[in-house]
Amino acid sequence: MRAAVLHEIGQEKLEVLDDVEAVGFGPGKVRVRVRATGLCHSDLSAMSGVLPQPAPFVPGHEGAGDILEVGEGVRHLKPGDRVVLCWLPACGACPACKRGQTQLCLAGFMNAGTPNFRRPGGDLFGFAGTGTFAEEVVVDAGCAVPIPQDVPFDIAALIGCGVTTGLGAALNTADVEAGSSVAVIGCGGVGISAVQGARLKGAAEIVAVDPVASRRESALRFGATKAVSPEELAGAKQEITAGEGFDYVFEVVGRSATARTAYENTRRGGTLVVVGAGAMDDFLQLNMFELFFDEKRILPSMYGGGDVLRSYERTIALWRAGRIDLAGLITHRVPLAEINEALDQMRTGAALRTCIEI
Ligand SMILES: [Zn+2]
Ligand SMILES: [Zn+2]
Numbered sequence: 001m002r003a004a005v006l007h008e009i010g011q012e013k014l015e016v017l018d019d020v021e022a023v024g025f026g027p028g029k030v031r032v033r034v035r036a037t038g039l040c041h042s043d044l045s046a047m048s049g050v051l052p053q054p055a056p057f058v059p060g061h062e063g064a065g066d067i068l069e070v071g072e073g074v075r076h077l078k079p080g081d082r083v084v085l086c087w088l089p090a091c092g093a094c095p096a097c098k099r100g101q102t103q104l105c106l107a108g109f110m111n112a113g114t115p116n117f118r119r120p121g122g123d124l125f126g127f128a129g130t131g132t133f134a135e136e137v138v139v140d141a142g143c144a145v146p147i148p149q150d151v152p153f154d155i156a157a158l159i160g161c162g163v164t165t166g167l168g169a170a171l172n173t174a175d176v177e178a179g180s181s182v183a184v185i186g187c188g189g190v191g192i193s194a195v196q197g198a199r200l201k202g203a204a205e206i207v208a209v210d211p212v213a214s215r216r217e218s219a220l221r222f223g224a225t226k227a228v229s230p231e232e233l234a235g236a237k238q239e240i241t242a243g244e245g246f247d248y249v250f251e252v253v254g255r256s257a258t259a260r261t262a263y264e265n266t267r268r269g270g271t272l273v274v275v276g277a278g279a280m281d282d283f284l285q286l287n288m289f290e291l292f293f294d295e296k297r298i299l300p301s302m303y304g305g306g307d308v309l310r311s312y313e314r315t316i317a318l319w320r321a322g323r324i325d326l327a328g329l330i331t332h333r334v335p336l337a338e339i340n341e342a343l344d345q346m347r348t349g350a351a352l353r354t355c356i357e358i
Contacts, residue, residue: 003058003117003134004339005124009049013340014059014133019119022136027072030144032083036153037063037132038330039342039354040161041188042277045254046127050279057125058117060356061087063132064156067144074141081146082153084160084312087128088303089142103303108143132157133339135358145312154333154355155319155326158189161303162353163326164311166193166252167318168304169275170201172311174248178202181241183233184224185262186252187215188346189329189353190275192222194250196324199223207236207246212349222325230261237265245270254278260285266296274300330355 003020025031040062046053063085067077077083090102097105108129116126116138124131131137147156166189170176182198184191187210198206199222208219208227216227228236237245245267251259254276263286266272304311318324332354334342345351 001135002336003131004060004336005056005058006047007056009047009053009055011047012343014343016337016339017119020058020124020134021118022116022134022138023118024114024116024138025069025071028074028141029071029138030067030074030077030141031069032065032085032137032139032144033068034063034065034085034132034134034137034358036065036157037356037358038157038160038162038189039346039356041190041254041346042161043127044343044346045277051277052280053127054113054125056122057127058131058134059127060132060134061085061128061130062157062161063130063137064153064160068136070141077141077144077146082149082151082156083144083146084156085130085132085137085139086143086145086160086308087130088308089140090308091142100307102307102309103305108140111140133336133356145309147312147316151316154330154357157355158326158329158353159312159315162189163193163315163329164304164308165275165301166190167197167315167324168306168311169250169273169301170194170197171314172304172306173299173301174250174271174273176201176203176248179204180247181205182248182250183207183209183236183246183262183265184219184250184252185209185230185258186276187219187227188252188349191250191252192219192329192352194252194275195219195222195224198248200318200323205240207233207240209233210349215349215352218331218352221328233261233265241267244268247271248273250275252276256282256284263296263298268294268296271297271299274298329353333357
């Protein structure tokens with residue numbers, strides 16, 4: 001079958017190959033025909049080496065498809081079921097799961113050293129244990145979450161990562177208070193989802209911050225009350241908060257420089273929510289006086305910071321009721337053969353989300 005492969009970390013282009021096989025099917029596993037996958041910024045970060053990932057590998061972790069085959073012992077799925085692929089499955093048994101913090105379950109990472117694909121040239125890994133830039137994947141049954149048949153594949157794919165991450169940051173992690181002021185730094189698919197979450201919670205002011213003009217325009221359509229470039233943020237802070245800083249600032253870039261900017265634009269006693277996935281050698285500097293004296297809360301948010309399955313259900317309910325716009329997040333579509341165009345659309349900031357149809 002066909003898959004897009006990165007041969008070495010640091011390469012910019014993927015090679016679409018026809019000789020790839022999804023491996024590892026057996027008890028407790030399912031074989032999934034991927035139908036749609038979104039391109040998430042973390043795919044680029046894994047390709048460039050910012051996020052740790054063995055190579056060669058098939059990127060992609062935000063996907064949806066149909067069940068082709070279920071392994072022995074799999075009871076909650078059958079062939080033909082529509083599923084979201086979850087790259088962070090919950091085992092249900094570890095201390096984090098028992099506490100209800102299933103987003104912190106490490107069970108899904110235990111197979112990180114096991115190849116997910118094979119081709120005549122050798123073994124391949126799947127990014128984050130999935131690798132959705134492929135026609136087929138084999139995953140643990142817990143990674144395939146059944147959803148209603150009327151949720152389109154492209155919408156379902158977004159729920160697999162970006163929307164769950166951004167919406168959850170506002171609804172679960174920050175639990176934004178009605179009437180508050182919010183700034184969201186970084187307005188791709190995840191940042192726009194945080195904007196929608198803040199709007200749902202009744203934030204009075206939502207300032208979208210992004211260097212790309214088209215993203216700023218998009219943010220206004222999704223509920224931002226103002227959209228500014230990074231250079232204009234200081235002015236917006238002055239105008240909206242009288243210089244005090246925002247009640248909540250979401251960092252959706254994953255860099256220490258933007259996290260520092262976010263910290264400085266958070267009011268004393270306010271909340272900085274760190275959503276972006278950054279590098280292990282990129283350090284955020286805070287001095288001990290400001291940390292203590294300004295009492296700003298720093299809340300990291302991993303995959304929406306809440307129970308993943310409940311988050312999926314909630315997102316589908318909000319989408320069905322027309323309270324959030326998911327179709328509008330998909331600004332570009334390409335077939336798998338043109339995956340490198342999708343990468344370029346992401347790098348230039350032209351796309352909120354590119355849906356790759358498989
Ligand atoms: Zn667990
Ligand atoms: Zn992602």
